[in-house]
Amino acid sequence: MAKLSIDNIKIDAIYSCVPSQRIKTSDYALFSEAESLLFEKTTGIKERRVASKELTCSDLCFKSAENILTDLNVNKEEIDVLIFVSQSPDYFLPATAIILQERLGLSKNCMAFDINLGCSGYVYGLSVIASLMKNGLRKGLLLTGDKSTISTSFNDKSTYPLFGDAGSATLISYDEQADKMFFDLHSDGSGKDAIIIEYGHSRFPYNSFLDEEREYEPGVIRSRNHLALDGMKVFNFALKEVAKSITDCLDFASVKQEDVDYFVLHQANKLINDSVRKKMKLTEDKFPMSIGEYGNTSSASIPLTICVALQEKIKNQQLTMLFRGFGVGLSWANVLLKVGPIKVKIVEYD
Amino acid sequence: MNMNIQELLDHIEVEFDEIEKGTLHANSSIRDMEGWSSMHALILIALVDNHYDVLLTGEELKNALTVQDLFDVISKRKA
Numbered sequence: 001m002a003k004l005s006i007d008n009i010k011i012d013a014i015y016s017c018v019p020s021q022r023i024k025t026s027d028y029a030l031f032s033e034a035e036s037l038l039f040e041k042t043t044g045i046k047e048r049r050v051a052s053k054e055l056t057c058s059d060l061c062f063k064s065a066e067n068i069l070t071d072l073n074v075n076k077e078e079i080d081v082l083i084f085v086s087q088s089p090d091y092f093l094p095a096t097a098i099i100l101q102e103r104l105g106l107s108k109n110c111m112a113f114d115i116n117l118g119c120s121g122y123v124y125g126l127s128v129i130a131s132l133m134k135n136g137l138r139k140g141l142l143l144t145g146d147k148s149t150i151s152t153s154f155n156d157k158s159t160y161p162l163f164g165d166a167g168s169a170t171l172i173s174y175d176e177q178a179d180k181m182f183f184d185l186h187s188d189g190s191g192k193d194a195i196i197i198e199y200g201h202s203r204f205p206y207n208s209f210l211d212e213e214r215e216y217e218p219g220v221i222r223s224r225n226h227l228a229l230d231g232m233k234v235f236n237f238a239l240k241e242v243a244k245s246i247t248d249c250l251d252f253a254s255v256k257q258e259d260v261d262y263f264v265l266h267q268a269n270k271l272i273n274d275s276v277r278k279k280m281k282l283t284e285d286k287f288p289m290s291i292g293e294y295g296n297t298s299s300a301s302i303p304l305t306i307c308v309a310l311q312e313k314i315k316n317q318q319l320t321m322l323f324r325g326f327g328v329g330l331s332w333a334n335v336l337l338k339v340g341p342i343k344v345k346i347v348e349y350d
Numbered sequence: 351m352n353m354n355i356q357e358l359l360d361h362i363e364v365e366f367d368e369i370e371k372g373t374l375h376a377n378s379s380i381r382d383m384e385g386w387s388s389m390h391a392l393i394l395i396a397l398v399d400n401h402y403d404v405l406l407t408g409e410e411l412k413n414a415l416t417v418q419d420l421f422d423v424i425s426k427r428k429a
Contacts, residue, residue: 038385042389042392231388232411235392235395235396274396275396275399
């Protein structure tokens, strides 16, 4: 059972970076007015940020990290570990984290590697970096995010209007006064087809399996080089596993639901988060959201939501929070932790 | 839990803006609703989960042609 309680680790800052280009749901040419309104009501997405062709997820993460290092006047020699969590790396190889180590001017003594996870990636990444650092590494950077808009077909109504691009950076430090973090991590590979880009890696390499777009169902026209999403399966998975595992994580941490200030859930779909909230009989203000203005931003959604919705609170006080990532894999993870007061910020970059 | 179909009809009418109040009946076909899409299916799954604590599978929803069918599936799962 992957339950971890980790001492001596503190979050010092959470920054997010988004492209400035805003795309409104109502501007999606394939939606009728009624479809657009229904989509907004169900998913909560009114607009999202979309990166230009040249901009990558690592650029957005770089900008987040660069701003943290400058604003907090961090000694770069003290960054002992950098982890990049993304499913849209710069290259097939080398790992993007190593490129970012050099680009950020970090020491060659800094360990750097990538983790290939999507919507569960922030919590997973936090568990890995915290586990590594608890034995005395001084500071670490957890960079998470995706340029998901590069993977979707314009002709697929089930994916194209869902995703926004974003990157994030979280500065973490070793601190013997820090409160414990409680992690609860899960995987279920039987759901691998629920969210998948079939072609492009070694099972079906691009050079031998270029694929034409075809209609899978009305409104779902894509190739196998594009992201495919079985909305119903993902929705069922989220409702089945989310509320239950939140309760499990609270039990593990011996924390009562009413003692949690905020539940920061991955922003996949407003309907999912509302359903979980109703099951837990909690009010909307306990579940901060960013999906309305940014869409589903994959592994950047939790840090982005904190930057968007909790900026004023978290800069002045310590908050008890439960972070919850879930999605592609299938993979899901919770962490119960105390964060703050810390600096958070959103930057734009093109 | 004592279930009645009128309660389910009321919940669906409240949730679906497209359905005029009082026009939905036990033998109404859900999917024949104007503009029915996969989004409506998700709303229906969430509605049933929220009110009846039953998580319908895609297959169960596909096989439920009328509100009565849906009611029967929920009742069976609750039994």
